[in-house]
Amino acid sequence: MKQAALRTILFALPRVIRRAARIHRAFAGHVREKSCVVQIMLKDRSIGRYFIFKDGRLQSRAGLHSNPDVKMTFKDLRIALRFMTGRASQREIVHSAKNFKVVIDGRDEIVVWFMRLMNGLQTAGLSWGTRIDGDTVRYTTNTNGGPLFVHVRDGRIVRLTPIDLEKGDAPSWSIRARGKTFTPTRRATVSPHALALKSTVYSDKRLLYPMKRVDFDPDGERNPQNRGISEYVRISSGRSARYRGERNKASKAGARPRIDHDLSWSASSVGEHRLLAQRVAPFRKPHRLHPYVVQPYQLGGMVLGAMHHFGNSLRLGLPGFHGTVEDCLKEAELIVFWSSDPEATHGVYGGGEGTKRRMWAKQLGIEFVHIDPHFNETAQFLGGKWIPIKPRHRFSLGPGDHACLDHGRALRQGFRRQ
Numbered sequence: 001m002k003q004a005a006l007r008t009i010l011f012a013l014p015r016v017i018r019r020a021a022r023i024h025r026a027f028a029g030h031v032r033e034k035s036c037v038v039q040i041m042l043k044d045r046s047i048g049r050y051f052i053f054k055d056g057r058l059q060s061r062a063g064l065h066s067n068p069d070v071k072m073t074f075k076d077l078r079i080a081l082r083f084m085t086g087r088a089s090q091r092e093i094v095h096s097a098k099n100f101k102v103v104i105d106g107r108d109e110i111v112v113w114f115m116r117l118m119n120g121l122q123t124a125g126l127s128w129g130t131r132i133d134g135d136t137v138r139y140t141t142n143t144n145g146g147p148l149f150v151h152v153r154d155g156r157i158v159r160l161t162p163i164d165l166e167k168g169d170a171p172s173w174s175i176r177a178r179g180k181t182f183t184p185t186r187r188a189t190v191s192p193h194a195l196a197l198k199s200t201v202y203s204d205k206r207l208l209y210p211m212k213r214v215d216f217d218p219d220g221e222r223n224p225q226n227r228g229i230s231e232y233v234r235i236s237s238g239r240s241a242r243y244r245g246e247r248n249k250a251s252k253a254g255a256r257p258r259i260d261h262d263l264s265w266s267a268s269s270v271g272e273h274r275l276l277a278q279r280v281a282p283f284r285k286p287h288r289l290h291p292y293v294v295q296p297y298q299l300g301g302m303v304l305g306a307m308h309h310f311g312n313s314l315r316l317g318l319p320g321f322h323g324t325v326e327d328c329l330k331e332a333e334l335i336v337f338w339s340s341d342p343e344a345t346h347g348v349y350g351g352g353e354g355t356k357r358r359m360w361a362k363q364l365g366i367e368f369v370h371i372d373p374h375f376n377e378t379a380q381f382l383g384g385k386w387i388p389i390k391p392r393h394r395f396s397l398g399p400g401d402h403a404c405l406d407h408g409r410a411l412r413q414g415f416r417r418q
Helices: 002-023 025-031 077-084 090-098 108-123 197-201 237-253 271-280 300-309 322-331 353-363 377-382 403-414
Strands: 036-042 048-054 057-062 070-074 102-106 136-143 146-153 156-162 175-177 180-182 211-213 232-234 334-338 367-371 385-387 389-391 415-417
Touching (some): 002 025, 002 077, 002 108, 036 077, 070 077, 077 090, 102 108, 156 197, 353 377, 367 377
Parallel strands (some): 036 070, 334 367, 367 385
Antiparallel strands (some): 070 102, 136 146, 175 180, 211 232, 389 415
């Protein structure tokens, strides 16, 4: 019965896609973007159907194609039915992908196109955003610097603002401590770099395509002395990928023991960097990849995992522990800021959310002690006792060190009280 259900769904899929394309012009335009063959099948190869996209037209055939451009493989029938009927939750989708219960193989650009097509079946025709006036529509976005309202007019961003919560939104939490009640402001806190995203999008210095230095020849003279001097010329994505592949092979073979930074790319943090390392350069010696990748940080397990396991967030140096706020307000008598200046270093993820909590502690009369060579901004803002310390000797962290992890240890070793 379930096998018949999956076969029916796969048989009806082209009809659903054609109907959506007839109704929604944008969806039809997406269908026309690629000409390719997509295979959907079970891992045991008992059920399969392939779909032929060509110039906006779609045909399908039962069975297995000999050389599809994209192949979507489900581990078993139950998972296939959950996905193909749209009943899989986001959690289940992520879990299945991470544990290879659903595997998608093929060229990245075709894979991304096809997954956008499948998602588009559920969202085609939906209206996005809230119209503010006749010309401006307000959207929301979740950045790593805080959630924002994005105001768009005539297809261009006109402003970014923190999100203000309304009465219809979820209620805020409250903490009762020492006879007082504390509730956060009904406005999202945003970091400065998030508010600068408009400038990033429209910057005239933004790289939109792969670029190559004009006097850089991957098969000949590289002219490293001209870095920062020579101009750049646009190249195709395929050519860029070929250059990277050749350089990775040379590094893996040990042909060039000293990597000279001919090529680099920026990878977003945590999962994206891990994926890049696995797919592009699965070397036994991962350090050979380092010259290629502009790597923001590798503290994903500690920073992102800690809040789920231990109830707090390390925030890359921000001492705004979620799980200890209530306990601190109820029980703490003294807060020590040891080489910590959160009022001046709040621009990572949380914006100024920690400032409000520190003000609550001040309202309750909790004492503050600041141990730092400088009378820093936090000490000036919150007040309390400042204990200046004198550096015993200089120290530096190497480029491969995890600065956030080693910072406290280095301070303990490198400083003493005056």
